[in-house]
């Protein structure tokens with residue numbers, strides 16, 4: 001479903017240059033629950049950004065759902081925006097909710113972008129908020145929600161458009177371990193029940209333990225790629 | 232679209248533009264203080280502009296009224312070419328036979344007043360004292376019976392009385408009387424020249440003191456009965472102008488056709504409209520419309536429209552409007568700086584949020600629209616408040632006016648309003664100003680948004 005082949009990405013900052021990805025290849029199949037693990041600076045964010053079409057690789061190939069994403073497009077190109085809009089869900093480390101919108105509105109916004117009918121937006125948003133365990137909190141603003149609840153809203157926002165893949169860059173890094181684990185359990189149960197594909201990065205062993213497949217990244221290279229039984 | 236309804240669970244977001252409007256409206260409540268400060272700056276600009284526009288319009292209207300009431304009437308008949316020379320008070324460009332013109336106009340029920348305008352030196356004798364006061368002034372012989380049908384000098388007499396036919400009386404303005412030390416009852420001497428250029432001396436008594444709201448008249452004009460001027464100047468019945476009062480709500484809008492018709496019926500012909508008469512020199516510039524004047528070919532009489540006679544005043548007002556434009560520009564600059572600064576802060580503070588929205592697929596155009604709407608919202612808020620304050624100011628100006636008299640005391644300029652100028656209500660201007668402010672704010676927001684959209688999504692997401 002998603003094919004990453006020999007991706008290279010180098011950051012040049014004045015005189016120094018950092019080779020963030022040095023030839024990464026990865027095939028992600030539908031329904032996977034995949035963790036990209038590695039220490040800070042290993043290239044996890046860069047890789048997820050490239051897969052999520054908000055960054056482009058210097059070289060290498062990426063295809064999503066049969067569409068070849070060419071590095072020459074640039075992330076602002078219409079095609080990449082449309083792919084992100086319709087096919088990719090993001091969960092960020094720092095939640096990134098809009099503070100003036102309620103939980104409901106934060107989630108519904110993602111569907112509004114797709115131009116769906118109001119009734120369908122209402123139905124799907126309400127359903128997904130219940131799914132992530134936020135029934136009854138629809139009208140709260142982020143400030144009135146705990147960190148874990150905010151990340152649940154973010155997960156709902158990523159899921160509501162029924163994306164091809166949800167990319168979560170260290171989704172538990174801003175949460176205590178208990179809350180983080182609850183988020184992992186939530187994602188896992190959605191993966192099992194609905195079959196949504198998840199790719200999440202982490203440097204936390206507990207989080208890795210939830211993965212069905214673990215890719216270890218080190219200095220921009222995939223060190224190991226193993227399928228495992230998850231917790 | 233309600234702004235603060237986040238507590239109403241029934242209301243749900245909508246797709247497309249409505250979602251953007253809603254988002255923009257919600258974001259407005261985000262930095263209330265900043266929104267209010269920026270809106271206040273815009274409100275201030277709108278209010279000042281609205282009040283100034285009202286005053287300027289009032290100034291022009293007042294000027295036109297004062298010209299019509301004290302200097303020109305709705306229209307005038309003069310000898311051919313007289314108007315261009317009027318500052319020299321020529322006594323050789325005349326209407327030789329005003330009687331037939333007056334008869335014709337009377338028959339058509341058109342109010343008409345003949346005048347003889349000339350220049351002379353007025354010498355005031357304050358009896359017990361040795362010193363004399365004197366001044367070179369404009370002097371008019373007026374028909375005390377007819378003149379009030381066109382002009383309002385009679386109503387402006389505040390001390391003594393108006394002129395009576397055939398008397399050796401003089402009307403002098405309060406302004407001149409104070410400066411010359413003259414009072415009602417004082418004898419005065421006027422030295423001037425007759426129609427044929429001979430020196431002449433007139434001895435008159437001041438019978439009344441007038442005060443018009445037209446300083447140009449007050450500062451240089453005295454009036455005497457037409458018969459007296461006629462005999463001293465040896466005019467033999469000729470006059471320098473016949474002024475007309477025509478039905479019109481606003482000076483300069485009267486239909487001159489009945490005048491032409493009345494004169495034509497009496498066999499007095501004026502050249503047809505268009506200014507292409509036999510004398511090419513008469514093809515003068517007429518600001519505004521062409522055909523504002525006629526040239527009498529046979530009689531040498533021409534019909535001057537209000538606009539033609541007041542072209543210089545209109546030009547002076549255009550200068551005022553230009554100055555007004557400069558102020559508008561400055562207010563605009565203040566609004567632009569305020570709103571662009573506010574939006575720049577808003578955009579920079581929300582950079583990561585913008586990065587998130589772009590990441591989840593919001594298009595650049597949608598982000599632009601969102602901020603444009605947000606800024607337009609501030610502009611609309613400011614415009615609405617400004618409109619309210621402006622309406623208050625205009626209401627005050629329309630009722631009480633502004634007193635310029637102290638400011639204008641020493642100014643040597645041809646202006647046509649007395650101390651107090653009243654504002655004029657112009658809802659169209661007011662509304663346009665408020666909407667313009669909102670539109671301007673929206674457009675200005677594009678600048679900071681452009682800046683943020685140039686950044687990459689990942690860069691924006693990395694902020695904070």
Ligand SMILES: Nc1ncnc2c1ncn2[C@@H]1O[C@H](COP(=O)(O)OP(=O)(O)O)[C@@H](O)[C@H]1O
Nearest residue numbers: 011013018020039040041042043044045046047
């Ligand atoms: N915009 C950037 N400019 C320069 N260097 C960068 C930039 N983004 C990431 N890097 C570098 O690239 C390497 C990989 O970064 P990143 O993908 O963020 O790793 P991780 O998410 O695993 O911590 C790091 O050494 C980081 O310092």
Ligand SMILES: [Mg+2]
Nearest residue numbers: 044045046169
């Ligand atoms: Mg990272």
